[in-house]
Amino acid sequence: MHIHEFQELMRRLYLNRDCKRGANGTYEWLTDELKELGDALKANDKKGMEEEFADVMAWLASLANVLKVDLEKVSLEKYDGKCPKCRRAPCECTF
């Protein structure tokens, strides 16, 4: 499954609810899920991390749907096989 197909799945499942909630409300859900991912990371809870990664992806796709952003298109335009800053693969930017 491609990123675009996953975003379409989220659109089919949740677009009506996501649009009613709006961009700001959907963004708040996304940040809650990121916080939960961080909690699972700190607890070294591998199963929990996997579930939170899935939730973060789902809410990110929902937010993109509300804002009519094509996640696959914008991601691959920016990350086109090279680091967007140093234009090398792998990245050679200094920390």
Ligand SMILES: [Zn+2]
């Ligand atoms: Zn770089």
